Amino acid sequence: MNGLSFWDRHAALIFALKTFAAAMLAFYLALLLDMPRPYWAMTSVYVTSNVLTGATSSKAVYRILGTLIGAAGAIVLIPNLVDAPELLSLAITLWISAFLYIALLDGTPRSYAFMLSGYTIALVGLPVLSTPELTFDVAVSRVQEITLGIICASAVAMLVLPRSVASAVAGQADAWLANASQLCAHVLTGDGSGPERDDQRMRLAAAASAIDELCSHLNYDAATSASIVRGLRRLRRHMLALLPMFASIEDRMVALASRGGLPANLGTICARMARWLAEGGRDHEEADSMRVALAEIQPALDVEAGWTEIMAASFIIQLRNLVDIIQDCQALRRAIANDRDPEELALAFTLDASGHAAAHRDRGVALWSAAAVTLSLLACFAFWIGTGWTDGTAAVLFSAILGAFMASTDEPLPAFRSLYKIVVVVVALNGIYIFGILPRVTAFEMLIVALMPMFLLFGWMAARPATASLGALLANFISVQLALQPFYTADFAAFANSSVALMLGVGVTGVICGIVRFLGTGWIARRLLLSNRATLAAVAARKSSQDRVAVASLMQHRLALLAQRVAAVPADVRSDAANLRLLRAALSIIDVRQASLGLSLPARAAIELLLARLAAIFAIPSDGQLPRDLLEQLDSTIPFTLQEPASEVRNQALISLAGIRSGLFPEAPAYQPMPSEPREIAA
Amino acid sequence: MRYELDLFGVLVPSLVLWSVIAFALARIISKLIARAGLYRGIWHPALFDFALYVCLVASLVFVCTEFFS
Numbered sequence: 001m002n003g004l005s006f007w008d009r010h011a012a013l014i015f016a017l018k019t020f021a022a023a024m025l026a027f028y029l030a031l032l033l034d035m036p037r038p039y040w041a042m043t044s045v046y047v048t049s050n051v052l053t054g055a056t057s058s059k060a061v062y063r064i065l066g067t068l069i070g071a072a073g074a075i076v077l078i079p080n081l082v083d084a085p086e087l088l089s090l091a092i093t094l095w096i097s098a099f100l101y102i103a104l105l106d107g108t109p110r111s112y113a114f115m116l117s118g119y120t121i122a123l124v125g126l127p128v129l130s131t132p133e134l135t136f137d138v139a140v141s142r143v144q145e146i147t148l149g150i151i152c153a154s155a156v157a158m159l160v161l162p163r164s165v166a167s168a169v170a171g172q173a174d175a176w177l178a179n180a181s182q183l184c185a186h187v188l189t190g191d192g193s194g195p196e197r198d199d200q201r202m203r204l205a206a207a208a209s210a211i212d213e214l215c216s217h218l219n220y221d222a223a224t225s226a227s228i229v230r231g232l233r234r235l236r237r238h239m240l241a242l243l244p245m246f247a248s249i250e251d252r253m254v255a256l257a258s259r260g261g262l263p264a265n266l267g268t269i270c271a272r273m274a275r276w277l278a279e280g281g282r283d284h285e286e287a288d289s290m291r292v293a294l295a296e297i298q299p300a301l302d303v304e305a306g307w308t309e310i311m312a313a314s315f316i317i318q319l320r321n322l323v324d325i326i327q328d329c330q331a332l333r334r335a336i337a338n339d340r341d342p343e344e345l346a347l348a349f350t351l352d353a354s355g356h357a358a359a360h361r362d363r364g365v366a367l368w369s370a371a372a373v374t375l376s377l378l379a380c381f382a383f384w385i386g387t388g389w390t391d392g393t394a395a396v397l398f399s400a401i402l403g404a405f406m407a408s409t410d411e412p413l414p415a416f417r418s419l420y421k422i423v424v425v426v427v428a429l430n431g432i433y434i435f436g437i438l439p440r441v442t443a444f445e446m447l448i449v450a451l452m453p454m455f456l457l458f459g460w461m462a463a464r465p466a467t468a469s470l471g472a473l474l475a476n477f478i479s480v481q482l483a484l485q486p487f488y489t490a491d492f493a494a495f496a497n498s499s500v501a502l503m504l505g506v507g508v509t510g511v512i513c514g515i516v517r518f519l520g521t522g523w524i525a526r527r528l529l530l531s532n533r534a535t536l537a538a539v540a541a542r543k544s545s546q547d548r549v550a551v552a553s554l555m556q557h558r559l560a561l562l563a564q565r566v567a568a569v570p571a572d573v574r575s576d577a578a579n580l581r582l583l584r585a586a587l588s589i590i591d592v593r594q595a596s597l598g599l600s601l602p603a604r605a606a607i608e609l610l611l612a613r614l615a616a617i618f619a620i621p622s623d624g625q626l627p628r629d630l631l632e633q634l635d636s637t638i639p640f641t642l643q644e645p646a647s648e649v650r651n652q653a654l655i656s657l658a659g660i661r662s663g664l665f666p667e668a669p670a671y672q673p674m675p676s677e678p679r680e681i682a683a
Numbered sequence: 684m685r686y687e688l689d690l691f692g693v694l695v696p697s698l699v700l701w702s703v704i705a706f707a708l709a710r711i712i713s714k715l716i717a718r719a720g721l722y723r724g725i726w727h728p729a730l731f732d733f734a735l736y737v738c739l740v741a742s743l744v745f746v747c748t749e750f751f752s
Contacts, residue, residue, distance in 0.1 A: 413729060500699075514729040 007161060011051060014161055016459030019049045022156035023455065023479070024448050026149045031444070031486055035148070036141050038486065043479040044149025046455075046472075049157065051463050052214075054165035054221030055109070056157040060150040061220065062113035067146045069113075070120020071139035078125040082132040089381035095121050096400050097374040104366035104407055107359060108216050119400040126393035158222060165217045166224040169232050170336055172211050176239065177329055180204055181277040184246050184322070188274040190257070192250040198578035201243065202563035208239055209560030212359075227335075231342040235332045237357075238325050238349065240552045243559075244587065245318055245325070247579040251662045252315040259308050259670055265297045266312065273319065281326040294320050301642075301651050307671040310638075311662075314655040324348035357553035360531065360561060365524055372412070372516040373403030376509040383504070391497035398505030405473075406513050410521040410565065416510030422470065423506050426477045427499045429454065434495055438488055447484075454478070521568040526623075528558050528565075529573060532582045533618045539586045541615035546590045555583035573623070581663045588659030589614065595656060598649035603640040607653070610637045614660075626664060634661050635671050698740075701747070705739035712739075 007014065023045040030038035048059045073095055081088040099118030103111035124139050183200050186192050215236060218229045253270075256262050262270070269290060276286050298316050299309045328347045335342050380399045384392030402419070409415040433450075441447050458478070461471025481498065532555055538544040539551060562569055562577055569577065576582075589611060596607045610633055617630060638657055644650040661671065713732055716722060725731045 496695075511729075511733055515727070515733055518727050518729055 011163070012460050012463035015049075015051050015463035016456045018156055018160050019045060019153075019459045019462075020452065020455050021160075022049065022152045023149075024451075025156070026152035027484065028444065029152070030145060030148055033148075035145050036138075037145060037483075039479060039482065039484045040142060040145040041149035041152070042484070043476060044146045045153040046459075046475045046479055048150055048153045049459075049462075051163060052165045052168055052217065053157045053162040054217040054224070055214075057154050057222065058109055058217045058220035059112060060154050062110060063116060063150055064143075064147060066113040066116025067120050067143055069117035071124050071143055073117070073121045074125035075136055075139050077121065078128065078135045079132045082129060085385050088129075089378070089385065092121055092125065092396075093374055093377040093381065096377060096403075097370045100373055100404055100407055101366055101370040103404070104369060105361050105363065107361060109213065110216070115404045119397070119404060122393075122397045122400045126397055129393060130390075164224050165214055165221045166228050166232065166336075169211060169214050169218065170333075172207070172214065173232070173235055173239070174333065176204065176207050176211065177333075178280075179207070180239075180242055180246075181281055181326065184242075184249075185274040185277045187246050187250045187253070188270045188277070190253065192246070193254070193575075195575075198575050199566070201246070201578040201580075202559060202566060204243060205556050205559040206563040208236075208243075209557055211236060211239075212357075212557075225339055227341040228339060231332050231336040231340075234342045234347075235329060235336070237549065238329050238332070240357075240549065240556060241321070241325055241349070243556060244552065244580045244584050245322055247581070248584055248659065248662070249315065249318050249322070250579070251666060252311050252318065254666075255311050255662060255670070256308065256315065259311075263297075263312065266315065269293055269297070269319070273323070277326065282330060284327070287323050287327055290323055291320060294323075301646065301654060307658075310654055310658045310671075313651065314658055317655065321349060356547065356550055358550040358557075360528070360554055360557045362524070362527055362531070365527065368517060368519075369407035369513075372513045373400075373407055373509070375516060376403055376512040379508050379512060380505055383508070391501050392504075394498055394501035395505035395508070398502050399509040402506050402509045403513065406509065410524055412510065412513035412517050416506075416514060419473070420506060420510065422473055422477065423503060426474065426481055427502065429478055430481045430499070431495065433482060434490055435492075439490060441488070521565045525562060525565045525568040528562050529569075529577065529623070530621045532558060532577075533621060536582050536586045536589070537615045537618035540589050540611045540618065542593070546593065548587055548590055551586050551590070552583060555580060555586070579666075581666065585660050585663035588656040588663060592653050592656035592660065595649050595653035598647070599641065599644055599653060603644055603653075606637045606640040607657075610634060631661075631665050631668055634665075638671060697747075698744070701743045702740050705736060705743055708739050709736040 023042045026041040026045050027038050030041040035041065044063065048056055048063055050056045050059060077088070077091050077095070081091055096118040099114045103114035103118070106114060120142070124142050125135065128134050128138050179200075183192075183197065183204065186197065191197075215232065218224065218232065221229075253262065256266070272286070272290060272293075276283060276290070281287070294316050299313055301309060301313055325348075328345075328349050331345050331347065332342060335345055376399050377396060380392070380396040383389075384396060405419075406412050406415055433454075437450050438447075441450055455475060455478075458471045458475035461467040462475060463471070481502065483498075535544070535551065535554060539546065544550075559577060559580060566574070592607060593611065596604045599607070613630065613633055617626065634657070638654070638661075641650060641653050641657060644653075658671075661668070709732065712735060722728050722731075
């Protein structure tokens with residue numbers, strides 16, 4: 001049984017059957033209601049359906065919104081510009097590209113609404129160019145058909161064996177936490193560095209980002225209670241703190257080990273904690289006794305404190321936070337499983353309770369991709385106007401749809417090559433159906449039987465992760481190209497025209513996107529790395545908000561994006577990126593600034609000077625080494641803080657400075673106290 | 684030269700035929716270039732392939748109108 005129920009093991013097949021039933025229901029109702037293009041209702045079912053019920057509902061909402069906006073655009077633009085094809089082409093191209101740009105910037109599932117707003121204008125407007133007075137009717141019927149399809153898809157998804165997003169998120173979060181505990185156990189037993197562990201870190205970041213994407217559907221999960229949603233969001237926030245913490249613990253261990261080995265009492269507690277984590281971190285008594293043990297060995301940081309003491313103190317604080325977070329995660333998981341409100345839980349780690357998660361957006365890449373699609377659209381329009389080929393507008397339509405699909409890939413050419421094979425398969429299947437099978441179909445029941453094998457196969461493929469995008473594309477394209485009508489009309493001219501237009505539109509878009517976007521994955525990866533420097537500079541210069549959650553989520557999202565492009569990341573910067581060095585430095589900068597408010601004026605001035613220097617250095621994009629005298633300035637700031645009277649604030653500032661140092665200069669030799677000089681300045 | 688081909692009763696401009704032949708030729712030539720390792724010296728391979736294809740279509744059409752009309 002391997003732990004899965006019957007329904008889970010056959011989820012792909014059930015999804016295929018469900019979706020096919022919904023599609024046929026939509027098609028049948030559309031025929032019954034005498035809608036002019038019943039196949040649009042059927043296509044809508046295939047476009048919106050997702051294995052998870054919440055994801056289907058959210059896409060349904062976005063699809064209706066996008067269709068409404070696009071249809072409104074068609075009603076405004078088409079009748080007014082139909083006599084000036086050049087102007088009309090420009091206007092439609094600009095409309096589609098502008099919405100595509102917004103969609104690329106958005107980057108969440110919501111972007112589908114923008115993308116659809118863009119190309120709906122082509123779907124509605126281009127077929128009615130010869131009869132512009134019908135624009136309004138076509139727009140209205142498209143909205144009706146799409147809405148009918150969406151209602152069928154959502155109703156079937158919710159009524160027949162629903163699978164909630166919340167359970168999927170909870171399952172993935174469990175798997176993530178298990179993997180993270182394993183990595184942490186490796187770190188604590190001194191086996192935390194090397195390319196293999198770096199890959200593990202990157203995979204964890206990528207998995208966390210996949211969970212984020214699922215989470216954005218949570219609000220549309222009708223059957224899930226609000227407290228589960230809150231609990232999952234809180235759990236995700238705790239997960240954000242874990243990855244940078246592992247890397248800091250690793251750094252501290254390496255630093256302490258190089259200075260004469262880990263102190264014996266620290267070594268035993270690390271081993272205990274590794275064992276505790278390997279067992280899943282569920283043992284409460286062990287956690288409490290570890291907290292007591294950690295409090296006992298916490299060194300006092302006095303004026304004479306050296307590097308070892310500072311590192312050990314920060315190491316112990318990190319270990320305590322780690323115990324807190326892992327315990328909180330277990331508590332949250334239990335609360336989610338029992339449907340209890342997370343607000344009632346007493347969480348130990350509440351440092352970042354307020355704060356907003358942010359995601360990485362690259363305006364430059366989005367603009368570049370949208371510009372490539374603009375060029376392809378213009379080329380298709382030029383071909384249409386130049387040749388006077390009436391069906392040339394269909395090429396524009398497919399160029400818009402394909403362009404939107406390809407704009408989100410890094411390397412357009414490989415994506416285009418695999419896509420072109422799909423297009424050829426679609427044309428061939430379409431020909432077989434139109435000229436071989438459909439002429440023999442005389443009743444609706446026979447149509448269902450005829451379509452069933454193909455659509456079940458594609459639906460099954462769409463539900464399996466390995467073939468998801470392939471299956472979805474095949475199902476969508478074939479249901480558009482079949483263009484099922486109430487009566488059978490076999491027309492070779494229509495078939496040839498629409499097939500040639502499909503192949504031309506896809507071909508032109510692929511070739512132009514391939515030529516324009518020749519800077520591929522490597523360029524995007526480099527921009528990701530450079531944008532982390534810019535974020536650090538903004539934090540150091542106080543130009544962006546001093547929000548720990550925002551910075552942590554932003555930089556971990558970038559790491560997840562880098563993980564997808566890991567082959568294009570140079571090996572020497574891969575480890576720095578995987579260990580989130582800049583993120584840890586940025587978090588330490590926020591902490592040291594906050595702590596410096598409670599220090600005396602000279603220490604505050606020294607810290608501000610250091611932060612200004614950091615901001616100046618990181619504001620300049622470069623891949624090079626950091627200047628050596630930055631380390632000297634950092635080292636001369638630490639004694640200022642050591643001079644301060646012992647307090648919680650001083651320790652915090654000191655530990656944060658050490659955090660900046662080990663984040664930015666992991667290879668540097670240990671800090672040497674300089675007792676005489678700063679005392680004179682301070683006096 | 685005949686400007687249109689009859690394909691199952693649909694008249695297709697002969698340019699379609701030339702562009703298909705040129706595509707096949709361009710694939711063969713670019714395979715040969717790739718085997719010879721010459722792509723390392725080309726700044727923008729995708730643009731080069733496209734230019735090669737345009738040249739082939741143009742020369743096919745030119746040869747056809749010159750010699751077979």
